[in-house]
Amino acid sequence: MIIGYARVSTKDQSFNIQLDALNKAGCVRIYKEKVTGAKDDREQLNRALETLREGDKFVVYKLDRLARSTLKLLKVAEQLEELGVELISIQDNIDTTTPMGKAMFRMLSVLAELERDMIRERTKSGLEAARVRGRKGGRPKKNSKKVEQALKMYSTKQFTIAEITDATGVSSSTLYRGLKP
Template identity: 35%
Template sequence: MKVGYIRISTAEQNEARQEIIMDQLGAERIFIDKISGKDTNRPALQEMLGFVRKGDVLVVKSYSRLARSSVDLLKIVDGLSEKGVGFISQKENIDTTTPQGRLMLTIFAGIYEFERECMLERQRKGIAIAKGEGKYKGRKPIEVDQSALEKIYCEWKNGTIKAVEAMDKLNLTKPTFYRKVKEYECKNIL
């Protein structure tokens, strides 16, 4: 059975192009993730890895859809190989059911990771230059009504409400809530 895997980075992107390729490649079952490929902790990826069986072939538009790091890519492909599952990447024309395909996969994965690391390094240098020129200030801090924070903080500390309720009332995520609590406590200790 041919099993397709599609990954798009954000919910705003459209998976239609990859679905057309899956149809062209004859994928009978498709798994779709709408999440970053920075690691392998993706629901559809994990489900697909548990689904494939000996004799199946995993097809993707590009191996970069499967993994962004060569280490992750090679671990996934090795795991597939151990299960007797082949791997085909349409864009790079790689077929791991052949020795040449396995060699090409290793080479392409290394090049892709090198290109990504170079891009991230250029990005870091650009941000450093922009900061030096005073043009880059980072994300704007999240504003919280201090009187509301004080009131809800007291309710939370007194045990009247739970932290989750306090977060909801202030419309803050968990990390932001605890960061604001820490700032509030530090400000009121001094």
């Protein structure tokens, strides 16, 4: 059986291009979801992987739809290999049913990891340079008076969370953190 997987990162993005390509590739069943690639726990991907059996083909439009990190991509590839399932990435021209496809897959994984490491290194260098110039990174500090005001409003049980956050500018998550003992 040929199983497909499609993923978009935001609600505004469309599946159309991916679905057209997966259907053209002969996918009998296609699992799709709208979730960021950075998130490891993806329900539809897990369902697709559970559906696969020995001799099946698992088709994605592009490898970055399957995983953002090389480690996650290699874990999925290992899982597919253990199951006896071949991986096909349409846009990347990777088909692990061939020796060349397997080699290309592993090379692309290494290059993707290199790119991610280079981005991390540039970001780290940029932050260090900014610190030397006296700039601080990170989130702005919470206004403790506003948080205290939000907590007092909450304790009166006269206001909804939305009303409290509107009045104080304190986010609901900050309010809930303040309520924890």
